[in-house]
Amino acid sequence: MATISADSRGLRLAVRYTVLGIIAIIFVFPLVFMLVSSLKPDAQLLADTASLRAFLPVGDISFDNYTAAFKRAPVGLFIMNSVIVTGITVVLSLLVCSMAAFAFVFVNWKGRELVLTIILATLIVPFETIAIPLLLISSKLPWIGLDGLKWGWLNSYHVQIVPFMADGLTIYLFVQYFKDLPGELIEAARVEGATWGQIYRRIVMPLAGPVLATAAILKFLAMYNQYLWPLMVVQEEGYRPVMVGLQYFFQLNRAWGEIMAYLSLITIPVLAFYLYLQKAFIASIASTGVKG
Amino acid sequence: MTKKTWMAGLAIATAAWGSLASAQTALTMWYHGAGNEVEAKIINQIISDFNASQKDWAVTLQSFPQAAYNDSVTAGALAGNLPDILDVDGPNMPNWAWAGYMQPLQIDESKIANFLPGPQGHWGGKLYSIGLWDAAVALVTRQSYLDELKLRTPTLDKPWTAAEFQGALDAAKASGKFKFALDLGMAWTGEWYPYAFSPFLQSFGGDIVDRTTYKTAEGALNGPDAIAFGNWWQGLFKGGYAQATQDPADRDNGFAAGQYAFSWNGNWAALNALKAFPDTLFLPAPDFGHGSKIGAASWQFGVSAKSTHPDGASKFIEFALQDKYLADFSNGIGLIPPTTTAAAMTENYKPGGPMAVFYDLTKAQALVRPVTPGYIVDAKVFEKAVADIANGADVTATLDAAVDEINADITKNNGYGQ
Numbered sequence: 001m002a003t004i005s006a007d008s009r010g011l012r013l014a015v016r017y018t019v020l021g022i023i024a025i026i027f028v029f030p031l032v033f034m035l036v037s038s039l040k041p042d043a044q045l046l047a048d049t050a051s052l053r054a055f056l057p058v059g060d061i062s063f064d065n066y067t068a069a070f071k072r073a074p075v076g077l078f079i080m081n082s083v084i085v086t087g088i089t090v091v092l093s094l095l096v097c098s099m100a101a102f103a104f105v106f107v108n109w110k111g112r113e114l115v116l117t118i119i120l121a122t123l124i125v126p127f128e129t130i131a132i133p134l135l136l137i138s139s140k141l142p143w144i145g146l147d148g149l150k151w152g153w154l155n156s157y158h159v160q161i162v163p164f165m166a167d168g169l170t171i172y173l174f175v176q177y178f179k180d181l182p183g184e185l186i187e188a189a190r191v192e193g194a195t196w197g198q199i200y201r202r203i204v205m206p207l208a209g210p211v212l213a214t215a216a217i218l219k220f221l222a223m224y225n226q227y228l229w230p231l232m233v234v235q236e237e238g239y240r241p242v243m244v245g246l247q248y249f250f251q252l253n254r255a256w257g258e259i260m261a262y263l264s265l266i267t268i269p270v271l272a273f274y275l276y277l278q279k280a281f282i283a284s285i286a287s288t289g290v291k292g
Numbered sequence: 293m294t295k296k297t298w299m300a301g302l303a304i305a306t307a308a309w310g311s312l313a314s315a316q317t318a319l320t321m322w323y324h325g326a327g328n329e330v331e332a333k334i335i336n337q338i339i340s341d342f343n344a345s346q347k348d349w350a351v352t353l354q355s356f357p358q359a360a361y362n363d364s365v366t367a368g369a370l371a372g373n374l375p376d377i378l379d380v381d382g383p384n385m386p387n388w389a390w391a392g393y394m395q396p397l398q399i400d401e402s403k404i405a406n407f408l409p410g411p412q413g414h415w416g417g418k419l420y421s422i423g424l425w426d427a428a429v430a431l432v433t434r435q436s437y438l439d440e441l442k443l444r445t446p447t448l449d450k451p452w453t454a455a456e457f458q459g460a461l462d463a464a465k466a467s468g469k470f471k472f473a474l475d476l477g478m479a480w481t482g483e484w485y486p487y488a489f490s491p492f493l494q495s496f497g498g499d500i501v502d503r504t505t506y507k508t509a510e511g512a513l514n515g516p517d518a519i520a521f522g523n524w525w526q527g528l529f530k531g532g533y534a535q536a537t538q539d540p541a542d543r544d545n546g547f548a549a550g551q552y553a554f555s556w557n558g559n560w561a562a563l564n565a566l567k568a569f570p571d572t573l574f575l576p577a578p579d580f581g582h583g584s585k586i587g588a589a590s591w592q593f594g595v596s597a598k599s600t601h602p603d604g605a606s607k608f609i610e611f612a613l614q615d616k617y618l619a620d621f622s623n624g625i626g627l628i629p630p631t632t633t634a635a636a637m638t639e640n641y642k643p644g645g646p647m648a649v650f651y652d653l654t655k656a657q658a659l660v661r662p663v664t665p666g667y668i669v670d671a672k673v674f675e676k677a678v679a680d681i682a683n684g685a686d687v688t689a690t691l692d693a694a695v696d697e698i699n700a701d702i703t704k705n706n707g708y709g710q
Contacts, residue, residue: 049541136370232363235356237326237354256541
């Protein structure tokens, strides 16, 4: 019996690894194609797409597409802009949304269920429907910066950050996670005389690692992939993010190799960020049941 | 003279120069060419020359990638953040003028009397925009193909008739040498469809809208001529002469790879075709009964309605219309110069130049797209209709539905004030 059980376990493991291997290949192939294509001249790249050579670094391989991409567009500036906007938004979003969720879950106040319902209802409102009103508002708001008071937020980093500091999904993630924390911890702290601020800082947030990672990754991806909003509010090249920058490569005669080189470059920050938070992200998905 | 006196003198001179420089009124300009190094170099040169040529105005440039440009202008208009000078794709100009994004140019029109018609952006009897180039489409093939298939070489005076064109497609298909006889560029969705394909419709005798009133598409887009066009168009795909859906890579490289006998393509792709095959020919559009037609009008410069300095903005545009700049753009990006004098200064369009035929094609066959604010909707409706017909939709029903959609848009916008 022991032998049969071991065999069956081995078979299950083999099937599992085979399926996971196939899934991994399906997900990795586009990345391999992108990286390999970024090293090929256009004619070879297009000719290779019909065969497995598309996934192999063979033929006339060079970094010429990267050199050309940097010549065509300020790639470094676009990546820096996206990293600044995304980084600041992620940090502020984690702070604001976790505080909001804390107030919804742990603090008793009149109307909190209604407010939470309204916030969650915003999840079904597509951004496109509020883009124009948001544009009209943000183009007239005051801002005090280093050069004094200025009216209108267009062409700035803050116009790309502030509207996304809080959102229904991130608040929902924190709310769900906080609800699973043992209530006794909070009660004990209150009995000991801890303030809400202290409980948030010293008890709740140190336990929120997995949900912080999940919220950070989801927010990072959403912000890094922003296209419509920066297109509407940024007219100066100095503030353009990577996705708007991608359009620099879509001329009538498309340089596919340069496009692949640019995509490879702008994918690096996303991959690095994901790999850094991977373990916590998976732990959070397992604990909160958030999928897809 | 002491060192102190020298320093004081220098300071005064610097301040004087600074105040002189700052006496120039700033003009902002938006341009669609970000990512195109050659265009950027030429436009920056024009700006630099203009700023140095006079003391009243100083233009600063903000470039946008073409694919994002129209949306950026629309958003800018909504937010009240348009520049003084902007560029506009020719057929979109009437809409932007009607929507209040643009104001008429303050340019003496006698100065553009020698321009091709395509680059002149008139609407409501006023000049709103002017282009530094035009673009044209031709039927690209090789002399060796015509010889092998025993086909007559069509000329501007005697283009192929519908029957001759059909004969050419039949011969190319029967030869078995090509993947498809004709590359129409179906991979290039968007403005390419109305720009490249509506001239076929017009050559049949139809149109996207009725140009006599611009108040209806009835009869123009669903009359007998339009239905004849639709049937012919569908036959190209049903008959296996062309592909209804096309890989962009085939569009970019298919002709050079010998996959197509004929390619319906623009002058911007001509140099690559010539590089691939020195015996490349650029043939006039076939005549389907109402004359050979090709599209016209490309990007043009105009003044935004928001500009408080339309005189300065117009001065800059007028400055840019010099033949040397028109020739620079043509040499740099292969587009058609709008004057014969500028054409003579170019490598490709001077008499006997490898692409001179495009200048003649534009002059003889070009027809601007419908000059109406409704065009931006008409174009999308037309694009969808020809794509549907290519994919097998019923011709009459599709064109009737397109007419209804265009007419509903015209009604909704109170006839666009026309």
